[in-house]
Amino acid sequence: MALSEVRNDVRLPVTAAQLGVWVAQRLAPESALYQCAVHFDSGPLDIEVLRRSVARAVAETEALRARFGDDGEVFQVISGTGTGTGTGALEPPVDLIDLSATPDPEAAARAWMDEDLGTTPDLEAGPLFRHALLVLSESRHFFYLRYHHIVLDGFGQTRYLDRVARVYSALLAGEEPGPMRARGLGALVEEESAYRESAHHGSDREFLLERLAGAEERQSLADGTAGTAPRALRLRTALP
Template sequence: MSAASHPLTAPQYGMWAGQRMDPDSPAFWTAEAIELRGPLDAGALGKSVFDTLRRCDALHMRYRERDGEVRQRLDASRTVSWARHDFSGADDPWGAAAAWMRADLDRPARLDTGPLFATALLRLGPERHLWYLRAHHIALDGFAYLLLIHRVAELYGAHRTGRAPPPGRDFGLAPVIEEAEAYRWSAQCTQDRRFWQARLQDARVPVTLAPLRPPSDTARSERHRLPAAAYTHWQAGARACGVDWGAWLLAGIGAWMQGQCGTREVTVGLLVMNRLGSRALTVPCMGMNVVPLRLDIDPQAGFDALARQARDTLATLRPHQRYNYEWMREDAGLAGSHRQLYGPVLNLMPFDRGFRFDGLHAEAHSVSVGSVEDMDITVSPLPDGLRVDMEANPAAYGAKALRDHHRQLLATLDAALADPGQPVGRLAEGRSRAA
């Protein structure tokens, strides 16, 4: 990528606009820690991390606003610092490492001067380490993290054994920007804008489970791993309703919200990758979008009917899901405010999050998803289980309230599995029995 300045992609712009509201806030840092158990070759890992992160354009961009226009420019130095810290002597090595990571996430973000990321190796014991990677959300989304982790694991195996490393994919950002600019000025973008303006014209203030509060710099988490069989059961429940598991889960969230609030209208923010068929499919960058998905809930109708409504709504939105959410907010006159067009956010992660580091047992741990406006629900099928996590604004949700919400959501899904034809309004009774 040349040193010339470039426009922002729509997903980048959304993150930039959020950071601009509070320039010193660390709320947009995200982080993952890869736990590595076994005889680690620290030199091979360091070389693999350095080579991978240096090639990733998105991590080395710098952002400036001039005359009302935001542009980005590549920092040609592509600096990568590889810190190493040893917590193995602490009474609680994991707790000491977690405290260090929390402190690291409290650093102010500087989009104009950087850096946009940091990485470190944290030693917890003789054969237990954490590879830590922090990045600003303007640079990486969850799928981008996975692309980088896979490449580091690939290089680690080669460096450790002395094999020639396999050729890497191009992590250049220029093709992604060019594609985004072509869409921005296309007839399709105009059609998408009209679609969303019409759809959101009479949108009500979305229902949430707690009073709205300004977002905090951190999120409160409630994370659980269900047995791997749970995913199989969810898929079977979806088939019984004639839908896929994503639509089934959306209906479950709608039924849960209806039981909690008594509302007949629920609007969920659905995270979408927008990468299939795109140049961003193999480029680590910020490519996610979020679209408001409204469900009109009749408590007397069967859950299976609600699931089919979710399926049909997904099909209606899918051709227009590339239109950026920040543009929707601007069209609705909400720019510069914290007001959102949805309540809880659903993040389905159907892509494979498995990876192999040669000679090691590796497991990814989400350290930070950044700030949360209200509540995010992340569902991720894994080889050994099904992750169902809630992240919430701590100013709105206490720890007990969040635990209760998590338990009640899972109980609602269990009740829907037991009888998919029962009225949505009766699911609360099934939830009480399952709780």
């Protein structure tokens, strides 16, 4: 696998999965349903080292830097990073939200995250992600990442945050982080295109059509299809 490049703006086609999310978002432009978020409850942090770690990880992660357009064909543009000179040069911030003086810092932090998660995305302008460090006290922080599902899925989120953690640990120890070895989006788009033009795609399609032949129509207690929810619901429970 080749190293992801730090470069100026690059236009690429979208993948089939991205196209599906793009269409769904266009059908409900005010919906925040495809906004995703995760946060980590942590102790003391070196904020400047965290910011440097995020900047490096974003520079290495093309998917996060994507924004989307439509000129008769849906496409994505990978913005350059702060080290580039393109018009889309990006220096990702880590917003510092100090809630330590509020009566209930944890409740205030959760309310802040819920409100941010409901932000309406702009797929054309971007950026489609946000980092924040919510300060509950000197010894407790929430590190928060919000991203649109068109740029990351659960697996991608895990890999990205693992990279942030590895870079942070290395820099905190005064060491130089090793490079992140990952294919860029261009390679993934080419791989999907090659598959769709291959004999394997045709045989896979025929297999599924044969397997599903004669399947019953789906059953439903409703007469129609429910509309798109404006945002996801969150349920928190403690496991024994």
